[in-house]
Amino acid sequence: xxTVRTGAVAAPNRTAxxxxxxxxxxxxxxxxxxxxxxxxxxxxxxxxxxxxxxxHGRLAAAAAGKGVRPTLVLLCAEAVGGLAHRALPAxxxxxxxxxxxxxxxxxxxxxxxxxxxxxxxxxxxxxNAILTGDALHSLAFDELARGGDDGxxxxxxxAALLRLVRGQCADLGFERRTDVGLAECLNMARDKTGALLxxxxxxxxxxxxxxxxxxxxxxxxxxxxGLAFQLADDLFGIWGDPxxxxxxxxxxxxxxxxxxxxxxxxxxxxxxAHRLAALGGGDEPLDDDGIAAAARLVEQAGGRAWASRxxxxxxxxxxxxxxxxxxxxxxxxxxxxxxxxxxxxPDQSVxxx
Amino acid sequence: MAVPAFEAPSTCAGTTPPVxxxxxxxxxxxxxxxxxxxxxxxxxxxxxxxxxxxxxxxxxxxxDGRxxxxxxxxxxRPALALLAAQAVGGAAGPAxPAxxxxxxxxxxxxxxxxxxxxxxxxxxxxxxxxxFGANAxxxxxxxxxxxxxxxxxxxxxxxxxAGVRMLGAAVQxxxxxxxxxxxxxxxxDVTLAECRAMALAKTGALLxxxxxxxxxxxxxxxxxxxRLRRFGTDVGLAFQHVDDLLGIWGDPxxxxxxVxxxxxxxxxxxxxxxxxxxxxxxGRxxxxxxxxxxPLSDAxxxxxxELIDIxxxxxxxxxxxxxxxxxxxxxxxxAEPAPQPATALEALARMIVIRRQ
Numbered sequence: 001x002x003t004v005r006t007g008a009v010a011a012p013n014r015t016a017x018x019x020x021x022x023x024x025x026x027x028x029x030x031x032x033x034x035x036x037x038x039x040x041x042x043x044x045x046x047x048x049x050x051x052x053x054x055x056h057g058r059l060a061a062a063a064a065g066k067g068v069r070p071t072l073v074l075l076c077a078e079a080v081g082g083l084a085h086r087a088l089p090a091x092x093x094x095x096x097x098x099x100x101x102x103x104x105x106x107x108x109x110x111x112x113x114x115x116x117x118x119x120x121x122x123x124x125x126x127x128n129a130i131l132t133g134d135a136l137h138s139l140a141f142d143e144l145a146r147g148g149d150d151g152x153x154x155x156x157x158x159a160a161l162l163r164l165v166r167g168q169c170a171d172l173g174f175e176r177r178t179d180v181g182l183a184e185c186l187n188m189a190r191d192k193t194g195a196l197l198x199x200x201x202x203x204x205x206x207x208x209x210x211x212x213x214x215x216x217x218x219x220x221x222x223x224x225x226g227l228a229f230q231l232a233d234d235l236f237g238i239w240g241d242p243x244x245x246x247x248x249x250x251x252x253x254x255x256x257x258x259x260x261x262x263x264x265x266x267x268x269x270x271x272x273a274h275r276l277a278a279l280g281g282g283d284e285p286l287d288d289d290g291i292a293a294a295a296r297l298v299e300q301a302g303g304r305a306w307a308s309r310x311x312x313x314x315x316x317x318x319x320x321x322x323x324x325x326x327x328x329x330x331x332x333x334x335x336x337x338x339x340x341x342x343x344x345x346p347d348q349s350v351x352x353x
Numbered sequence: 354m355a356v357p358a359f360e361a362p363s364t365c366a367g368t369t370p371p372v373x374x375x376x377x378x379x380x381x382x383x384x385x386x387x388x389x390x391x392x393x394x395x396x397x398x399x400x401x402x403x404x405x406x407x408x409x410x411x412x413x414x415x416x417d418g419r420x421x422x423x424x425x426x427x428x429x430r431p432a433l434a435l436l437a438a439q440a441v442g443g444a445a446g447p448a449x450p451a452x453x454x455x456x457x458x459x460x461x462x463x464x465x466x467x468x469x470x471x472x473x474x475x476x477x478x479x480x481x482x483x484x485f486g487a488n489a490x491x492x493x494x495x496x497x498x499x500x501x502x503x504x505x506x507x508x509x510x511x512x513x514x515a516g517v518r519m520l521g522a523a524v525q526x527x528x529x530x531x532x533x534x535x536x537x538x539x540x541x542d543v544t545l546a547e548c549r550a551m552a553l554a555k556t557g558a559l560l561x562x563x564x565x566x567x568x569x570x571x572x573x574x575x576x577x578x579x580r581l582r583r584f585g586t587d588v589g590l591a592f593q594h595v596d597d598l599l600g601i602w603g604d605p606x607x608x609x610x611x612v613x614x615x616x617x618x619x620x621x622x623x624x625x626x627x628x629x630x631x632x633x634x635x636g637r638x639x640x641x642x643x644x645x646x647x648p649l650s651d652a653x654x655x656x657x658x659e660l661i662d663i664x665x666x667x668x669x670x671x672x673x674x675x676x677x678x679x680x681x682x683x684x685x686x687x688a689e690p691a692p693q694p695a696t697a698l699e700a701l702a703r704m705i706v707i708r709r710q
Contacts, residue, residue: 039529041536104495108488127469130491131532134465134498138524141502145518151506154517158503165496166400172488173402 016337079327082208089147096140103133160199167192194226224318250291265303374696377704384432434567440690443571450508457501464494523562530555560589580688587681597622613654628666635664
């Protein structure tokens with residue numbers, strides 16, 4: 001294994017892709033070391049999920065996630081003048097809880113694919129998926145404690161996770177309703193996706209020795225970034241190329257998911273909203289024709305345009321929060337690059353996490 | 354084969370079981386008086402739908418949210434934590450967050466357990482996943498696990514940081530035990546040592562942690578905390594033996610589960626594995642039954658129970674429970690506990706291990 005410089009993650013002229021790669025070089029060994037502490041059976045299941053092993057436990061090199069969240073942690077540490085490697089436990093903890101939530105999410109949504117491969121529950125069973133998720137959840141806090149957390153980091157992380165669960169509950173509740181409002185859908189997205197990115201920013205700033213203002217500012221940065229992330233993800237979920245999303249085309253529409261563009265379309269007052277609502281009624285999944293029709297109606301009713309505009313707004317708000325923290329230039333460039341990456345519109349070949 | 358009468362081990366002071374101490378039921382009532390308000394307050398902070406599921410699971414309300422007072426667990430672990438704090442010379446009040454955190458972790462594992470085992474009944478009521486769906490039960494379990502750490506970290510107690518690590522380690526062991534238990538289902542060659550290690554992880558670890566954390570929050574020294582942990586772990590393993598015996602021979606009116614429930618699912622519990630590895634005709638016949646692919650019929654369950662008995666599994670588990678209890682009480686003594694809490698801890702340990710048989 002090549003020696004890794006414990007140098008900075010951000011550097012002048014380093015592209016977003018390179019920043020992600022640099023983060024991976026730092027975080028990956030620490031993540032693997034953490035997962036090593038799991039019991040044997042769960043260790044190999046986690047290894048499969050992270051793309052290090054195939055389903056027989058043999059070494060593999062499958063696509064892992066992009067690592068946006070741990071990158072955010074490390075960059076925010078550097079942004080306030082701290083060192084990336086001091087924020088490593090927090091970065092690993094955030095990545096562990098993110099993956100715990102993915103494991104449980106796939107069980108709850110019955111998603112058979114994740115990152116272009118069969119999801120853990122579909123290979124190893126629901127019980128193993130629940131247990132492995134629980135184990136990663138616990139491991140995250142263990143990682144924080146080992147990194148010398150005084151309890152403040154743990155409190156922030158558990159508060160963020162409780163928001164995440166709140167968001168997932170709301171999302172679950174939306175499935176059965178026909179009257180979901182846009183404001184509550186945005187709140188759900190803030191909880192489900194924003195909270196973890198926000199705490200990533202906050203934990204990074206804390207690890208980097210930032211002031212309370214820094215921590216708060218980078219928390220807000222993460223929250224706007226999170227909402228942008230969800231908007232981009234929802235746009236991909238309807239109009240994304242399956243080769244890049246790793247999921248079937250229009251998957252969100254097939255399940256009648258009340259994603260942000262859909263809810264915007266339904267509540268926007270356009271005549272097409274009625275036809276969309278009519279299409280959305282019924283219990284069985286939509287077929288390919290239904291999906292194509294729904295996608296057209298969401299666009300006609302203004303859902304796509306609203307989501308794209310809101311995405312741009314959140315990205316701008318994120319950048320403003322960042323600027324207010326007066327970050328070091330290299331870290332600032334890194335975070336701006338990350339912001340642009342997160343908000344990349346559909347049709348660009350950016351693998352989704 | 355005659356089953357020997359259960360002999361109550363004496364305390365390390367050489368006397369018979371304590372008289373004049375509070376009975377176990379009274380101790381539990383006292384403990385609940387301290388724990389329940391804090392537990393409810395913690396759950397109150399959850400998102401509404403999670404609060405609803407958790408409160409149902411805890412026995413505080415029915416599926417529609419109407420307040421009831423259903424049995425929702427005896428809350429033994431938090432009681433042990435509070436008593437442990439007192440045993441090392443501390444007060445119960447400051448140990449409440451530790452006790453609440455332990456009970457939250459215990460219940461997170463029950464919520465997930467019931468989903469994973471597809472168990473329909475707990476404490477004589479439909480399980481949370483049956484009422485609200487598996488997804489809600491999974492999320493509620495996740496939420497309780499989060500809440501446990503939050504309660505500890507928010508307590509501001511000097512022992513909180515160490516407590517977070519202790520509880521985290523116990524959760525990891527618990528999960529490891531469950532994972533091992535799951536892997537046993539596919540195997541016909543589980544050894545007694547493996548089964549015991551699994552039970553220690555699955556049940557002993559959290560009980561040990563409850564007592565250790567209580568001792569830590571009470572200001573005990575490392576030696577005391579170590580002894581107290583061993584007391585808790587041994588009580589936990591004894592508890593598992595008793596639980597496994599009840600899983601075969603327990604009265605459904607008391608256990609809240611159908612008779613022979615463990616046998617029906619061909620669980621590799623302690624008395625079962627003892628029988629399977631007994632190198633006897635009965636053990637071999639049991640192994641053949643257990644190799645079947647489908648669940649056992651009622652008649653097969655009755656027969657399997659007889660085989661476990663004949664092969665000595667029942668006697669062995671009872672004897673182990675007694676031995677472990679005695680060992681636990683010795684460890685408790687060696688922790689040099691304050692006398693009244695020690696008597697109460699002993700009473701609870703006996704209640705856990707003896708009374709249910």
